[in-house]
Amino acid sequence: MAKMCLCLTANTLQRNLEILNKYRKYVDVAELRVDCLEPDERLLIRRFPEQANIPVILTIRRDIDGGAFIGGDGARIGLMARGLAYAEADRRRNFAYLDLEEDLSVPSLEEAARTFGTRIIRSYHNTKGTDADLSVKIRSMRHSEDEIVKIAVTANSTKDVLNLLRAGKEYPDQEKILIAMGHYGVYSRILAEQFGSFLSYTSALSEPDSPSAAPGQVDVRQMASLYRFRNITDATKVYGVVGFPLKATSSPHFFNTVFELEGINAVYVPFPADSITDFMKIAHELNVEGLSVTVPYKEAVIPFLSSQSSEVQSIGACNTVSRCAQGWMGTNTDARGFSDSLLAFLHKPNIKRKRVTVIGAGGVARAVAFALYHLGAKVLILNRTAHKARRLAGLYKFAWGGMADREIEMMDKYRDIIVQTTSVGMDGNNTNDASGFSDPLPMYNFCGKEEVIDLIYKPEMTVFLQRAADAGCRVQNGYDMLIRQARYQYAWFMGKEFPEHLLTRVQFPGT
Numbered sequence: 001m002a003k004m005c006l007c008l009t010a011n012t013l014q015r016n017l018e019i020l021n022k023y024r025k026y027v028d029v030a031e032l033r034v035d036c037l038e039p040d041e042r043l044l045i046r047r048f049p050e051q052a053n054i055p056v057i058l059t060i061r062r063d064i065d066g067g068a069f070i071g072g073d074g075a076r077i078g079l080m081a082r083g084l085a086y087a088e089a090d091r092r093r094n095f096a097y098l099d100l101e102e103d104l105s106v107p108s109l110e111e112a113a114r115t116f117g118t119r120i121i122r123s124y125h126n127t128k129g130t131d132a133d134l135s136v137k138i139r140s141m142r143h144s145e146d147e148i149v150k151i152a153v154t155a156n157s158t159k160d161v162l163n164l165l166r167a168g169k170e171y172p173d174q175e176k177i178l179i180a181m182g183h184y185g186v187y188s189r190i191l192a193e194q195f196g197s198f199l200s201y202t203s204a205l206s207e208p209d210s211p212s213a214a215p216g217q218v219d220v221r222q223m224a225s226l227y228r229f230r231n232i233t234d235a236t237k238v239y240g241v242v243g244f245p246l247k248a249t250s251s252p253h254f255f256n257t258v259f260e261l262e263g264i265n266a267v268y269v270p271f272p273a274d275s276i277t278d279f280m281k282i283a284h285e286l287n288v289e290g291l292s293v294t295v296p297y298k299e300a301v302i303p304f305l306s307s308q309s310s311e312v313q314s315i316g317a318c319n320t321v322s323r324c325a326q327g328w329m330g331t332n333t334d335a336r337g338f339s340d341s342l343l344a345f346l347h348k349p350n351i352k353r354k355r356v357t358v359i360g361a362g363g364v365a366r367a368v369a370f371a372l373y374h375l376g377a378k379v380l381i382l383n384r385t386a387h388k389a390r391r392l393a394g395l396y397k398f399a400w401g402g403m404a405d406r407e408i409e410m411m412d413k414y415r416d417i418i419v420q421t422t423s424v425g426m427d428g429n430n431t432n433d434a435s436g437f438s439d440p441l442p443m444y445n446f447c448g449k450e451e452v453i454d455l456i457y458k459p460e461m462t463v464f465l466q467r468a469a470d471a472g473c474r475v476q477n478g479y480d481m482l483i484r485q486a487r488y489q490y491a492w493f494m495g496k497e498f499p500e501h502l503l504t505r506v507q508f509p510g511t
């Protein structure tokens with residue numbers, strides 16, 4: 001099982017010990033980043049392993065490798081020798097590991113380390129990109145067979161992560177640490193076991209004086225509590241959400257909490273990907289069991305499916321994928337999530353003959369239109385780009401229009417319910433119009449009787465929804481649909497109903 005390592009990057013030994021003691025229960029190993037210490041402190045490292053009372057890696061990272069050490073190799077080797085000096089028979093008082101770069105050869109130091117049980121981690125760092133010859137590196141980097149190979153490259157794309165993963169798979173029996181640094185490689189850290197890594201490095205990111213030791217590191221507490229890193233074995237089923245840029249997602253919180261409460265041996269991770277084609281190869285290599293698919297891949301993922309539900313066929317978008325004997329099968333849980341949410345909001349078993357306006361004709365609107373059609377509603381679709389409204393409306397014989405005044409007047413006949421599906425009003429999206437409103441339909445005046453759903457959930461109240469509420473309308477945001485479609489995803493992944501008794505305990509935080 002991959003070990004969890006806490007990188008200690010504070011500038012004094014005392015502070016590093018405090019941080020270690022605070023997070024000790026989560027980790028198996030600590031890495032003392034000597035290069036981050038004040039110069040005077042660097043001279044006092046010898047007793048650190050004994051004080052730390054946990055296996056410690058001695059690392060003095062050069063600036064060219066992403067560290068803070070700017071002296072020459074002579075000074076660095078001198079410090080290493082100081083750390084290993086006066087080795088004791090009781091190995092717990094010595095550094096357990098010594099990190100030595102592949103281009104640093106110090107036979108006397110290496111021999112001394114070996115004699116007293118200090119294992120060598122032979123490391124290679126690329127702070128700019130990912131090398132083409134990773135397989136050769138893994139095979140030939142070690143100076144002797146008992147060394148652990150560490151390769152930390154910068155993933156500038158999903159293909160870089162794929163190349164690292166594949167190179168590692170060629171050497172299943174070799175002890176190694178493979179890290180794809182940066183945003184694209186975040187799951188190489190969480191899924192260290194699946195990448196065949198000996199350990200994974202984390203940092204105490206909530207401590208202000210403990211900066212991340214490398215780009216893309218996950219906070220130690222998050223690694224332990226959210227991803228339950230130390231429970232991940234090769235038998236753990238892997239799920240995740242794929243999207244781009246996927247800077248923030250609360251789906252891991254939702255699914256991992258359910259897995260934990262239900263005692264399911266599974267983990268759910270973020271898969272930021274700049275190419276769905278490369279990512280699906282990674283999903284295959286990692287034996288991923290199921291995927292939530294988000295922007296912008298809900299359509300692009302369809303060619304990878306060997307079977308698709310009727311929802312995917314009708315909506316033309318897939319947000320849920322799981323492994324099957326033939327490959328991947330996909331469904332779309334947005335439509336059912338929306339239907340359930342709408343009926344619950346209205347306290348009605350159906351909405352036959354209700355008149356509904358849908359604002360927008362993008363991916364979300366397609367799921368909403370599908371749902372409304374099956375609920376038997378009479379629908380008008382309005383979209384900034386009118387021909388898209390016409391195309392979507394045509395599938396179900398709905399009315400349609402653009403957003404000119406004349407077309408908005410059509411809403412008079414379709415305003416029992418209004419569903420806002422565009423991205424206008426979302427956090428950071430203030431692109432609407434010159435007046436500065438983040439409102440997709442500023443010229444529409446609510447009469448106060450409409451029941452209004454805005455599928456945006458962040459912010460909780462959009463300008464549009466607030467306007468509706470101010471006019472006296474009943475309103476709801478998209479959070480309820482988000483939870484409901486996630487429950488259907490869970491059911492699809494697991495082949496069993498979502499445990500409803502957990503509903504009050506699982507949430508999408510920060511939404």
Ligand code: ATR
Pocket residue numbers: 359360361362363364365383384385388421422423424431432440
């Ligand atoms: P999603 O999958 O979230 O629905 P999408 O498929 O890109 O995303 O669709 C975005 C929707 O928001 C579209 O209906 C889009 O209108 P256009 O078809 O005219 O592009 C709508 N939208 C985005 N920005 C808008 C804006 N500033 N004003 C009005 N509508 C906007």
